[in-house]
Amino acid sequence: MFSALERPQSIDLLSSSEFDLLVIGGGITGAGIALDAATRGLSVALIEKQDFAAGTSSRSTKLIHGGLRYLKQFEFKLVSEVGKEREIVYRNAPHLVIPEKMVLPVIKGGSLGWYSSSFGIYVYDWLAGVKRKERRKMFKKEETMKLEPLLKEDELIGSATYTEYRTDDARLTVEVMKTAASKGALCLNYMEAKNFVYDGNKVTAVMAEDLTGGTKMEIKAKKIVNAAGPWVDTLREKDNSLEGKRLHHTKGVHLVVPHEKFPIQNAMYFDVGDGRMIFTIPREGQTYIGTTDTNYKKQLERPKVTKDDVNYLLAAVNRLFKIEPLEESDVISSWCGLRPLIHEDGKSPSELSRKDEIFISESGLISIAGGKLTGYRKMAERVVDLVSGKSCITDKIKLEGGDFQSRKMIAEYTDNKIDEAKQVCNNPKKIAALVRRYGSNTDVIIKRAYEIYQQAENKETVIDVAEAWYVVNYEMAGNLCDFMIRRTGRLYFKIQDVEAELPIFAEAFAQLLGWDDTERQKQLAEFDKEYKEVLAFV
Numbered sequence: 001m002f003s004a005l006e007r008p009q010s011i012d013l014l015s016s017s018e019f020d021l022l023v024i025g026g027g028i029t030g031a032g033i034a035l036d037a038a039t040r041g042l043s044v045a046l047i048e049k050q051d052f053a054a055g056t057s058s059r060s061t062k063l064i065h066g067g068l069r070y071l072k073q074f075e076f077k078l079v080s081e082v083g084k085e086r087e088i089v090y091r092n093a094p095h096l097v098i099p100e101k102m103v104l105p106v107i108k109g110g111s112l113g114w115y116s117s118s119f120g121i122y123v124y125d126w127l128a129g130v131k132r133k134e135r136r137k138m139f140k141k142e143e144t145m146k147l148e149p150l151l152k153e154d155e156l157i158g159s160a161t162y163t164e165y166r167t168d169d170a171r172l173t174v175e176v177m178k179t180a181a182s183k184g185a186l187c188l189n190y191m192e193a194k195n196f197v198y199d200g201n202k203v204t205a206v207m208a209e210d211l212t213g214g215t216k217m218e219i220k221a222k223k224i225v226n227a228a229g230p231w232v233d234t235l236r237e238k239d240n241s242l243e244g245k246r247l248h249h250t251k252g253v254h255l256v257v258p259h260e261k262f263p264i265q266n267a268m269y270f271d272v273g274d275g276r277m278i279f280t281i282p283r284e285g286q287t288y289i290g291t292t293d294t295n296y297k298k299q300l301e302r303p304k305v306t307k308d309d310v311n312y313l314l315a316a317v318n319r320l321f322k323i324e325p326l327e328e329s330d331v332i333s334s335w336c337g338l339r340p341l342i343h344e345d346g347k348s349p350s351e352l353s354r355k356d357e358i359f360i361s362e363s364g365l366i367s368i369a370g371g372k373l374t375g376y377r378k379m380a381e382r383v384v385d386l387v388s389g390k391s392c393i394t395d396k397i398k399l400e401g402g403d404f405q406s407r408k409m410i411a412e413y414t415d416n417k418i419d420e421a422k423q424v425c426n427n428p429k430k431i432a433a434l435v436r437r438y439g440s441n442t443d444v445i446i447k448r449a450y451e452i453y454q455q456a457e458n459k460e461t462v463i464d465v466a467e468a469w470y471v472v473n474y475e476m477a478g479n480l481c482d483f484m485i486r487r488t489g490r491l492y493f494k495i496q497d498v499e500a501e502l503p504i505f506a507e508a509f510a511q512l513l514g515w516d517d518t519e520r521q522k523q524l525a526e527f528d529k530e531y532k533e534v535l536a537f538v
């Protein structure tokens, strides 16, 4: 049950059952726990107060990575674990995880010299169990200029290349959630945990509110997990168990510029000059730049990008590359996320460990914080080990849409789908984008497009209408923001097309969800707020 149209039935089930496990938080951490628990035979519910992945899990650098930079902090165990996890995520969701060569320029006076880069990446490859063909290579200055002609030559010594894996964080979260739902987990968005209910001093239920309709309900469970990301301490406080270690929030910003303004040929990872490093990554006709890492003590909802964030990232790019200097007006989109890290006295944001930690309160509430998108499966395993005697099997579970054994199979599947969809969509790029988002479930979308084709007044938009139908029926998308931001990433990477596409999707959603004109205007206004916010630098 993972359809927005079945929301009333899901709500009935939530309030009338007692679950083995209730997870609060529908980011990657909560999704992973729901999947792990469901595959070990537990009855599981998950509630998310916004949309799935609307917290940090749609606002990351979107890399499934081993965390090369954590070697600087001697976090060998973390690098080894996430490096190995990267391979498992790649195997289980190959449509969403794409190997990407990363160039690390070695610059005069930079924090990494030629030998330290070479040695550092060698250790990284070894710790993370990197495949032979993806291991690091070192390049002299001349070779580096051929690799990436946009680099300024004067300061350059050479470069190293190694392999990172690119993903779509929100889609990964949704596919994990869909897989959990297919194994019996009941997952619902826009359902907020307001308070805990106790029997004696043991937590036995959550008082929750449906934020789409206002219904309040008690959700009973034998065990409750707090996987609320940046909000973990808010819930620990409600449980009266906020003592000892606490969260330390740091903010990370990414900017998107058109690829023609910053036409790098490779993903790059380089020194900013203050001891930090940032990524610049070409993707879908754009290049994105990030991230910052600054202490954050303001409201947790909708953190804002500041002009200082923009200046910092653009200055770093302008310093290293021979391009018409990027300005604020070149930025076409952005996102901003909060890292839910564990506080350590005296450490700067970049020095704080990315390790996860579990806290169990006297009431029995299990809270998990910290960690990485990449390590979500292992984090889930550690949590579910606390409540189940069975072994974890998620390393062998293919995620929804991930029915491929190799990249070659994905390429063949894409070609077949382009061919198969010709009558309903003669735009190969659009079909290829569907495969990148939905993997082997693209079948369902094309089939739907053929079903509606004959009756459709506008045959040009049939595939778009079918995509909207799919996310409402199979991915619990209940509004335009869910669709444009978390299910498809259009707000970040296809923002130039949004104006033309929005009326098509607004109409499709209105039809699917029975919106009247007032509701449609409300939904459009909500999306407009998000649309403007990506360029509202404070």
Ligand SMILES: Cc1cc2nc3c(=O)[nH]c(=O)nc-3n(C[C@H](O)[C@H](O)[C@H](O)COP(=O)(O)OP(=O)(O)OC[C@H]3O[C@@H](n4cnc5c(N)ncnc54)[C@H](O)[C@@H]3O)c2cc1C
Residues within 6 Å of the ligand: 024, 025, 026, 027, 028, 029, 030, 047, 048, 049, 050, 051, 052, 053, 054, 055, 056, 057, 058, 059, 060, 061, 062, 063, 064, 065, 191, 192, 193, 194, 227, 228, 229, 230, 231, 235, 250, 251, 252, 253, 291, 337, 338, 339, 340, 370, 371, 372, 373, 374, 375
């Ligand atoms: C800038 C940045 C870049 C990063 N880059 C990478 C990267 O490239 N690779 C990588 O592996 N990791 C990366 N990370 C780390 C990674 O994104 C996070 O570790 C991960 O997304 C955290 O997921 P989460 O599920 O714990 O938190 P979240 O995704 O925030 O999920 C928690 C959810 O709980 C919900 N919630 C809160 N309170 C309640 C309540 N009362 N009731 C119901 N629901 C509630 C929230 O709405 C939220 O959706 C990055 C992080 C940042 C900030």
